[in-house]
Amino acid sequence: MYLLIILLPFFGFCSAGLFGRYLGFYGSSIITTMCTFLSFLFSFVGFCEVGFLNCSVYFKLIGWFECGTLNVDWGFLFDSLSITLCCIITFVSTLVHFYSIEYMAQDPHLSRFMSYLSFFTFFMLVLVTADNFVQMFVGWEGVGLCSYLLINFWFSRVQANKAAIKAMILNRIGDFGIVLGILVVFLTFKSVDYAIVFALVPFFVTKTILIFNINYSVLFVIGIFLFIGAVGKSAQLGLHTWLPDAMEAPTPVSALIHAATMVTAGVFLISRSSPIFEFVGSLLEIIAFIGSITAFFAASIGLVQNDLKKVIAYSTCSQLGYMIFACGLSNYSVGIFHLANHAFFKALLFLGAGSVIHSVSDEQDIRKMGGLKQLIPFTYSMMVVGSLALVGFPFLAGFYSKDLILEVAYVKYTSISHFSYYLGSIGAFLTSFYSTRLIYLTFISKPNGNKSVIIFAYDSSYKICLTLFFLAFPSLFIGFFIKEIFVGLGSDFWGNAIFIKPENMNFFDAELIDNEVKIFPVQMSFFGIFLAFFFYINNSKFLFLLKKNSFGLKAYNFLNKKLFFDKLYQEFISQYVFIFGYSTSYKLVDRGIFEVMGPYGLNYIISKTGSDLQKLQSGYLYHYTFIFLVIISLILIFEHIVLLESINSILDIFYSFSDDEIFSIFFISLFFIKFFKI
Numbered sequence: 001m002y003l004l005i006i007l008l009p010f011f012g013f014c015s016a017g018l019f020g021r022y023l024g025f026y027g028s029s030i031i032t033t034m035c036t037f038l039s040f041l042f043s044f045v046g047f048c049e050v051g052f053l054n055c056s057v058y059f060k061l062i063g064w065f066e067c068g069t070l071n072v073d074w075g076f077l078f079d080s081l082s083i084t085l086c087c088i089i090t091f092v093s094t095l096v097h098f099y100s101i102e103y104m105a106q107d108p109h110l111s112r113f114m115s116y117l118s119f120f121t122f123f124m125l126v127l128v129t130a131d132n133f134v135q136m137f138v139g140w141e142g143v144g145l146c147s148y149l150l151i152n153f154w155f156s157r158v159q160a161n162k163a164a165i166k167a168m169i170l171n172r173i174g175d176f177g178i179v180l181g182i183l184v185v186f187l188t189f190k191s192v193d194y195a196i197v198f199a200l201v202p203f204f205v206t207k208t209i210l211i212f213n214i215n216y217s218v219l220f221v222i223g224i225f226l227f228i229g230a231v232g233k234s235a236q237l238g239l240h241t242w243l244p245d246a247m248e249a250p251t252p253v254s255a256l257i258h259a260a261t262m263v264t265a266g267v268f269l270i271s272r273s274s275p276i277f278e279f280v281g282s283l284l285e286i287i288a289f290i291g292s293i294t295a296f297f298a299a300s301i302g303l304v305q306n307d308l309k310k311v312i313a314y315s316t317c318s319q320l321g322y323m324i325f326a327c328g329l330s331n332y333s334v335g336i337f338h339l340a341n342h343a344f345f346k347a348l349l350f351l352g353a354g355s356v357i358h359s360v361s362d363e364q365d366i367r368k369m370g371g372l373k374q375l376i377p378f379t380y381s382m383m384v385v386g387s388l389a390l391v392g393f394p395f396l397a398g399f400y401s402k403d404l405i406l407e408v409a410y411v412k413y414t415s416i417s418h419f420s421y422y423l424g425s426i427g428a429f430l431t432s433f434y435s436t437r438l439i440y441l442t443f444i445s446k447p448n449g450n451k452s453v454i455i456f457a458y459d460s461s462y463k464i465c466l467t468l469f470f471l472a473f474p475s476l477f478i479g480f481f482i483k484e485i486f487v488g489l490g491s492d493f494w495g496n497a498i499f500i501k502p503e504n505m506n507f508f509d510a511e512l513i514d515n516e517v518k519i520f521p522v523q524m525s526f527f528g529i530f531l532a533f534f535f536y537i538n539n540s541k542f543l544f545l546l547k548k549n550s551f552g553l554k555a556y557n558f559l560n561k562k563l564f565f566d567k568l569y570q571e572f573i574s575q576y577v578f579i580f581g582y583s584t585s586y587k588l589v590d591r592g593i594f595e596v597m598g599p600y601g602l603n604y605i606i607s608k609t610g611s612d613l614q615k616l617q618s619g620y621l622y623h624y625t626f627i628f629l630v631i632i633s634l635i636l637i638f639e640h641i642v643l644l645e646s647i648n649s650i651l652d653i654f655y656s657f658s659d660d661e662i663f664s665i666f667f668i669s670l671f672f673i674k675f676f677k678i
Contacts, residue, residue, distance in 0.1 A: 002057050002078050005042045005086055006125045008035040009093070012118035020111025026101075028111035032118045033097040039121075040090035043083065050083045051485070051493055058131065058195075069190050075131040077194065081497035084336065085128040085268060088343045089261055093121040095467045099351055100252040102463035103358065113153060117256060120146035124261045128268055133182045133192040136269075140178060140233070143262045144171045150257065151249040160248040167242040174232015174239060174266075181225030184209070188218050198275040198499070205279050223276055223283045226269060234266025234320045237294040241565050243317050247309040251354030254309060258316045259346040264339050267323045271332040275499040284328050285416045288409075291325030292420035294318070297563060299430035303437075304560045308356065308364045311438050312349050315390060318427055319346070319402075325420045326405045329412050330504035333494055337486040338401035345389035345397055345475035348468060352383040355464050356442060359457045363449060366438060371447035375457040380443045382468040387439055389475045391432040391525045399522075400479030402428065404487065404510070406521045411509040425521045432528025440536050 012035035016028035023031065049055050057078040064072045078086075097117055104110050123146055127139025152164035182192060188204060189197045201219065208215040230236070235243040243263065247254055257263065270277060270287070277284055295318045302314035319342050326335035357364055359376050373380050389396040392403055406428075409421040447454045459465060485493050489508060535543050546552040561567065 001042050002046060002059075002076065003061070005039050005046065005090070006076070006122065006129060008039040008042075009090075009118045009122040009125065011035055013115045013122060015115075016111050016118065017115035020115065023111065025105075025110045028114050029097070029101045032114040033094065033101070035118065036090055036094040036097050036121055039125075040087070040094050043086040043090045046078060046083045047087050050078055051080050054492070054495060056080070056495070056497075060131075064135075070186060070192070072132060072134045072192060074135065075193075076129045077131040078129060079497040080494050081268070081271060081336065082129050084340065085264075086125060088340055089121060089124050089128070092259060092261070092343055092347050093117065093256060095347070095470055096252045096256045096351075099255075099354075099464055099467040100250075102461050103252055103354055104250060109153075113150075113250070116146060116149050116153065117252070120150065120256065120261065124265070127265060131194055133185060133194070133197075136272075137178060137182060140229070140265065141175065143265065144168065144175065144233075147171075147246070147257055147262055150253040151246050153250060153253070154248075157248065163242070163245040163248040167246050170239050170242040171232050174229040177225045177228025177232070181222050181229065184218065184222050184225065188222070194272070201275050201279060217280065219276055220280045220283055223273070223280045224286075226273055226276070227283065227287060230266030230269050230324070231290065232266075233269075234263050234324065235317050236266070236290050236321065236324060237297055238290075238565075240294065240298065240317050241562065241569070244305075244310045244313040244562070247307065247313050251309065251350060251357065254313070255347045255350035255354070258313060259343055259350055263316060263320055264323075264343070267320070267327065267335055267339055270324070270327045271336055271498055274327075274332050277327075278330065278499055278501045278504065284330060285414075286328070288325045288328030288416050288420050291321045291323070291328055292423045293321070295321030295325065295427040296423045296430075299427045299434070301559050301562055302434040303430060304556055305434075306365050306367050308353050308366050308369075308438070308442065309350070311366070311434060312346070312353055315349075315431060315435070316346055318431060319390075321427070322402060322405050322424060325409070325424070329409055329417055329420065330500050331405070331408045331507065332498045332500065333487050334401065334405055334408055334507075336498075337483070338398075338405060340482065340486070341389075341397040341401045341479050344471055344478055345386045348382060348386040348471040348475050349390065351464070351471065352379055352386055352468055355379045355460045355468065356383070358460055358464070360449065361453045363453065366441040368449040369442045369447075369454075370445040370449065371443075371454060372457055373443040375454070376459045378459045378465055379468070382472055383443070384439060385472050385475055387435040391435050391529065392428060392522065393525070394522065395480065397475050397477070397479035400483050403518070403521050407510040407513060407518060408507060410517050411506050411513055425524050428521045429524040429528040432525040433532045436529045436532035437536060440532065445536070 009032075012032035015023065015031045015035075020028045046057070050057060057076075059076060061074040061076065064074050066072075097114065100110075100113065100117065104113055107113065120143060123139045123142025125139075127136055127143060130136035130139060148164045148168045151167055152160050154160050185197060186192055188207070188209075189200050191197060204218055207218045209218045209221055211221070232239045243258065246257065249257070277287070298314050298317035298321060302311050302318065305311045305314060319338070323335040323338050323342075326332070326338065356369070356372065356376065356379055359379070360369060360372070363369065385396075389398045392398045406421050406424050409417045409424065412418075485491060487507070489511070547556050558564070
């Protein structure tokens with residue numbers, strides 16, 4: 001059963017990818033959707049068995065390769081962490097497959113699209129169920145490949161090409177860190193298996209490694225390399241710029257990649273490697289700092305975005321920051337709890353945005369919408385549910401996890417934890433503001449779009465509406481139902497899947513803090529909602545005047561240009577890389593060294609030698625006689641040298657014998673001569 005969880009999406013990929021032209025659009029759609037749905041059912045059964053009965057499943061499937069002491073097998077680990085991610089991935093993937101049947105119905109390449117979705121799901125399942133770092137890296141690279149294929153699905157669009165290449169390159173930076181981390185893991189522990197590595201971690205706390213003549217803690221080096229990989233995949237500040245540009249992909253891709261699967265891989269990696277991170281306190285502080293500033297700055301950029309999908313994309317980036325800094329504060333279970341809640345309401349928001357775009361002739365600028373509340377009421381209600389869950393409205397899914405993250409941050413009682421708490425609370429205010437702004441400009445304000453588009457807006461078909469309905473229920477209630485299971489006091493759900501040092505456990509303290517601290521994030525969320533309505537309903541002119549003055553214009557441009565990260569990368573990194581690639585790598589190495597020592601040089605030597613030998617064919621007899629004598633002389637000299645070396649070697653062997661050995665050899669020789677009559 002457990003193997004079917006992984007293999008069913010792969011079967012769907014092979015069926016739609018290889019036989020899509022024979023199965024047709026609906027045949028490919030039905031097979032891929034049913035495969036992911038069956039995978040979800042098996043995942044849910046496994047969740048009940050592994051999670052509630054504490055029966056983790058661990059098995060080796062087959063050997064992969066051996067190289068010296070490195071032994072890597074195809075093995076799978078289904079513990080509470082893995083099976084939880086399996087349920088989330090397969091549930092969202094099933095709904096995305098079902099949603100795509102209607103959303104992509106007019107696309108002539110629907111079979112290829114469905115096969116890519118299933119392939120992506122397969123690799124994500126490989127990533128979360130691997131029992132060693134190398135197999136995990138296979139899934140890690142697989143989701144990167146599938147993200148490139150899905151973002152670039154409409155390959156005739158230049159912006160889609162650019163976005164796919166950008167996502168691939170920025171993720172390669174993180175992947176390079178993962179590779180270095182795995183190499184250091186093997187050099188240190190002589191294994192890449194999770195069970196062996198995590199068991200040996202406490203014995204290597206004081207071990208150091210020499211890098212550039214400086215000694216570093218080996219666990220710190222491993223942790224920082226793994227965290228670089230998480231920064232790239234989970235779009236933390238610095239390597240986050242690929243995430244909003246990936247909105248060039250079809251909307252179902254956004255829901256699958258940026259809600260439940262690819263971007264959460266970094267959070268999963270940190271949680272899975274918690275036995276390593278727990279012994280490197282300084283690195284945990286760095287993780288908490290990066291996560292908190294990502295949560296704040298991504299939310300601030302979302303304030304001024306006008307593309308419907310990009311607003312939701314920056315909210316994804318911000319929510320990932322909350323998950324990361326929760327892990328940096330040693331509250332991995334709380335980070336995974338928010339990951340689970342976020343998957344449902346963010347998928348609802350993305351697919352709801354797709355329904356809106358579908359109804360207004362593919363328009364994505366929220367400034368050209370408005371008045372859609374009466375035209376698409378069901379989609380409006382679903383978007384409101386998703387937005388309220390996102391802002392942490394009381395008793396919805398986001399409320400239980402996001403507020404809990406801020407509470408456990410406060411009770412850590414360190415400078416970095418209080419920094420994360422206050423920055424996260426401000427991020428909650430910004431999230432409420434831009435979520436309310438999105439709802440108001442899209443649905444409530446006066447219509448601003450083309451009349452011929454707006455008057456024909458309508459709710460989508462039953463497939464899209466049914467998908468939104470199934471996502472709305474967990475967005476409303478999943479936080480309430482799983483809170484006590486995932487993060488309840490005394491719950492042993494995670495078992496050995498997550499390790500926390502006793503001195504880093506502060507979850508119980510979060511229950512005893514003052515009510516002012518607990519409700520402060522909620523107050524900030526309500527204040528953000530109130531302020532957005534106040535400005536956009538009655539005081540929109542004030543916002544216009546605010547953007548017109550010098551400070552407001554500079555702040556608006558700074559945020560609208562996405563903190564100028566793209567400009568910095570383009571002018572200070574990309575240009576120098578291109579110059580180096582052309583002048584040094586291409587002209588000097590590729591066209592220089594490689595060609596001289598390779599095909600160009602070989603061709604030149606053969607041609608020059610042939611030309612020189614041609615000059616020897618003069619037609620005169622005495623020239624040929626001279627060449628003949630020279631060659632004979634060289635051969636004789638060579639044979640003489642070889643003969644002398646052979647004689648000298650024999651004499652050296654003879655001189656190495658003692659007198660007794662010589663007499664023994666002499667008498668044995670006489671015996672053989674006499675006996676065999678030689």
